[in-house]
Amino acid sequence: MSRIGKKAVPVPAGVKIGVKDQTVNVEGPKGKLALKFRPEVSVAIDEAAKSVSVALSKGFSPNDKFANALWGSTRAHIRNMIEGVTKGYEKTLEVVGVGWTASVSGKTLKMTLGFANPIMMEIPTGLTVTVEKQMVKVAGSDRQLVGQFASAMRSKRKPEPYNGKGVKYTTETITRKQGKQFGA
Numbered sequence: 001m002s003r004i005g006k007k008a009v010p011v012p013a014g015v016k017i018g019v020k021d022q023t024v025n026v027e028g029p030k031g032k033l034a035l036k037f038r039p040e041v042s043v044a045i046d047e048a049a050k051s052v053s054v055a056l057s058k059g060f061s062p063n064d065k066f067a068n069a070l071w072g073s074t075r076a077h078i079r080n081m082i083e084g085v086t087k088g089y090e091k092t093l094e095v096v097g098v099g100w101t102a103s104v105s106g107k108t109l110k111m112t113l114g115f116a117n118p119i120m121m122e123i124p125t126g127l128t129v130t131v132e133k134q135m136v137k138v139a140g141s142d143r144q145l146v147g148q149f150a151s152a153m154r155s156k157r158k159p160e161p162y163n164g165k166g167v168k169y170t171t172e173t174i175t176r177k178q179g180k181q182f183g184a
Contacts, residue, residue: 001062005041005071008051009079012086017052019043024052024078028085031126031141035081040067041074052078084141091150093136097165100157102131109136113157113167121156124149135170 011017015028024035024043037043042057054075060067083089095102095111102111109121109129123129127140127149136153140146150169159166161177168174 002068002072002075005054005068005075007075008046008049008053009075009082011045011050011052011082015082015085017045017082019045024081026078026081026085028082028141030085030088033081033085033142035074035077037074037077038070040064040070043074043078052082054078080143084143088139088141089143089146090137090139091146092170093138093150093153093167094170095134095136095167096159100134100165102134102136104129104131109153111153111156111167114165119156121149121153 015026017027018025022037022039024037026033026035040057040060042055044053044055045051046053054071056062056067056071062068095113097114100111100113102109104110104123107123109123109131111119111121113119124145126142126145127138129149130137130139138146138150138153154167154169157166159168159172159174161175162179164174164176166174
C-alpha cells in the first residue's frame, strides 16, 4: 500500500476541483491546471470534507509496485497543483560573471553569458520571469514548468568551481577549488 497515496488532500477555500474522464482540473486564484492520470488509479472528490482522495482502481492489487508508485505520484501531483493555484511556485537564479547579464523583453529571456552571441530563451505561457540586476526570478503555478525552465536556464552556463562564474540557484553552494600552483 502507498503510504502517501492513502492520505486525502485538503482543498482550501477558493479552489475549484473537478474530475472528468481521466483528467483532474484545478482552478484557483493563480490559474488553472490539468492532470491526466493513469487508469490504474481513481480520483474521488469529497465535497463534504473538502478533500480529494486517490485510490487504486478495481482490479489492481496493492502488491503491484507500479500501481503503488502511480498511486502516490498522482496524489503528490494533485497536492502540488492545489498548492500552485493558491500560493504559486518560485525559483531564483543568479547570473555570476563580469559583464554577464539577463534581461526580459516581451516573452523572451535574453542572457549574455560570455559567448559570441546572446542566448535567447522563449518564456512558456503560465510563467512570469523578472530580472533585477543579477537575480532572475521564475514564478508560476505549475511546479514542473517552473523547475524545468529554471533548470534549462542553468544548463546554458553551469557554475564552474574555479572562478564561480555561471548561472546558479541562490540556494546552491558552489564548492570552490584552488587553481594550479606555480613556482617552487
